[in-house]
Amino acid sequence: MDETTYARTDDTAELSHIAQVIRADIVQMLATAASGHSAGPLGMAEQLTALYFNTMRHDPANPAWPERDLFFLSNGHTAPVLYSALARAGYFPVSELGTLRRLGSRLQGHPERDALPGVESTSGPLGSGLSQAAGYAHVLQNIDHVKNRFVYTTMGDGEIDEGNVWEAAMFAGKYRLGNLIALIDRNNIQIDGATEDVMPLTNLRAKWESFDWHVLDIDGNNVRAVIEAINLGKAVTWAPTMILANTVPGKGVPFMEYDHTWHGKPPSPSQAEQALNALKGGVVA
Amino acid sequence: MSGYPIDPNVLTNPALEPIRFGFGRGLLAAGEADERVVALCSDLTESTQMHHFKNRFPQRFVETGIAEQNMVTVAAGMAHAGKIPFTSSYAAFSPGRNWEQIKTTASMNRQPVVVVGSHAGINVGYDGATHQMLEDLAIMRVMPNMRVIAPGDSLEAERATCAIAADPAPSYLRLARDKTPIFSTADSPFEIGVAYVLSQGRDVSLISTGTMTYHALVAASLLDSRGISAEVVHVPTVKPLDEDVILASIRKTGRAVTIEEAQIIGGLGGAVCELTAREHPVKVQRLGMRDRYGETGGPAELLEKFRLTGKLIAEDVERGFQSA
Numbered sequence: 077m078d079e080t081t082y083a084r085t086d087d088t089a090e091l092s093h094i095a096q097v098i099r100a101d102i103v104q105m106l107a108t109a110a111s112g113h114s115a116g117p118l119g120m121a122e123q124l125t126a127l128y129f130n131t132m133r134h135d136p137a138n139p140a141w142p143e144r145d146l147f148f149l150s151n152g153h154t155a156p157v158l159y160s161a162l163a164r165a166g167y168f169p170v171s172e173l174g175t176l177r178r179l180g181s182r183l184q185g186h187p188e189r190d191a192l193p194g195v196e197s198t199s200g201p202l203g204s205g206l207s208q209a210a211g212y213a214h215v216l217q218n219i220d221h222v223k224n225r226f227v228y229t230t231m232g233d234g235e236i237d238e239g240n241v242w243e244a245a246m247f248a249g250k251y252r253l254g255n256l257i258a259l260i261d262r263n264n265i266q267i268d269g270a271t272e273d274v275m276p277l278t279n280l281r282a283k284w285e286s287f288d289w290h291v292l293d294i295d296g297n298n299v300r301a302v303i304e305a306i307n308l309g310k311a312v313t314w315a316p317t318m319i320l321a322n323t324v325p326g327k328g329v330p331f332m333e334y335d336h337t338w339h340g341k342p343p344s345p346s347q348a349e350q351a352l353n354a355l356k357g358g359v360v361a
Numbered sequence: 362m363s364g365y366p367i368d369p370n371v372l373t374n375p376a377l378e379p380i381r382f383g384f385g386r387g388l389l390a391a392g393e394a395d396e397r398v399v400a401l402c403s404d405l406t407e408s409t410q411m412h413h414f415k416n417r418f419p420q421r422f423v424e425t426g427i428a429e430q431n432m433v434t435v436a437a438g439m440a441h442a443g444k445i446p447f448t449s450s451y452a453a454f455s456p457g458r459n460w461e462q463i464k465t466t467a468s469m470n471r472q473p474v475v476v477v478g479s480h481a482g483i484n485v486g487y488d489g490a491t492h493q494m495l496e497d498l499a500i501m502r503v504m505p506n507m508r509v510i511a512p513g514d515s516l517e518a519e520r521a522t523c524a525i526a527a528d529p530a531p532s533y534l535r536l537a538r539d540k541t542p543i544f545s546t547a548d549s550p551f552e553i554g555v556a557y558v559l560s561q562g563r564d565v566s567l568i569s570t571g572t573m574t575y576h577a578l579v580a581a582s583l584l585d586s587r588g589i590s591a592e593v594v595h596v597p598t599v600k601p602l603d604e605d606v607i608l609a610s611i612r613k614t615g616r617a618v619t620i621e622e623a624q625i626i627g628g629l630g631g632a633v634c635e636l637t638a639r640e641h642p643v644k645v646q647r648l649g650m651r652d653r654y655g656e657t658g659g660p661a662e663l664l665e666k667f668r669l670t671g672k673l674i675a676e677d678v679e680r681g682f683q684s685a
Binding site: 190197203211215239244247 | 423471
């Protein structure tokens, strides 16, 4: 891993490059740790790139900056994509990514607020990020009347099996949290198989619209599409925005793509080498 | 006798008020004192006495509907945004249903979310076992970073609520539904983490929390007339436990009885046994719910049935002496 960090940019080619760098980081972190989740983090690279390198207001030199936008990673098992984005944005040294899941590391198996600067909330047990994001957004919009700050969260699609998510969906709809933008990583897999076999999610657009959300359905592996959706969500102030980010699990690593068995396991050293070669081969549009 | 002022009528004609009423007054006062204080409730606003706060500060009140998991996680987000959120429901549901969310989003994040569990204990009465929260002291005490506070009467609940708001940290505040006797006074102290000796004794330490402290005082008086000198140690903060005050009493008397309107496993009884086993092994008699659920009935009937009145506590303590 080289130590290159990246500033915010609106250049699509640069953003696509950052997403590929994040993917390579993820593969190396997981192979070094010999433990962790592969498919979800790889598929989410464009979402984290869009947030940390384009749309979100934040300051890596001052993680507690009071004027910052907030990001809650609700699907905490995708920690490697968050850790890589934070390191590449400059929150901590890139070399520290190699300590993932090691005893004494700040990069805990699932992210912990106490452990690492830039992590807004501890997560791992699924279904509670949306509620926390909604609580923060409610304070900004309806109690403190702050108009120019936004609150983001990402969830896995399997994660929304959790009842807590739908409690939060009702809450955000009721309080019309126009400053809340959520993304579901719609990659159609979870540990036990395809989401539609485990517990069918079927028409997510209709579900979220019925909870009074503004819903966008996009190609979640197209970084420009993610940015445009987020910007549209920021402009829609009458309702919370749900971005259904349709992604390919394991994106960029052909032997992992679309395969649910890669949800919860890391590549071996030789598989990692193969994966890194594949990632070098192509920049995702 | 003791430095702790006790209502002089406590043994003859005590005033009665639900502990939760003191919380309602305390929350209003805390809200007046600090605009960071906000309140959330899951469709039980008047039951938990949050309506006073809601009426005074409608913009700072959040109605989550019947959704306890969402309530505490929204509160964690609000705390992250700089607020001091009090969340209320029946203890059977919060922390009964949302323990993991409290752990991960409030306690692990060290966000100052206050989980207010109202209607705890068997004094809930006719609603029956599903609504009689008896496991809360155990499940909340085991959580790192969490303070566990069970006021003994409504005046103390008012003081405790203000004290928590003034010192924000993850906290569990246990309240009761039924009218219970007031033993403290307007001048009685309350500090988080402090236990109070309410009456001195030589032969046995009656260590009680929450609603049971009044009954401990009654039991001590009855035991006195039978020649047993009982010391009453009131423990409104179950965690962090005031080990010094409790150990000093046990070292003096050589004998401990714990009394709680909760399961004897893991609650105050568990805490005192852990302490004595480590520091000063003595026989500990644990009074409370003995590893079973409650049932439907009037509050007084249930206290009788489960031997948690002053008279029955005195009998059991005396019997403990005979069997020793």
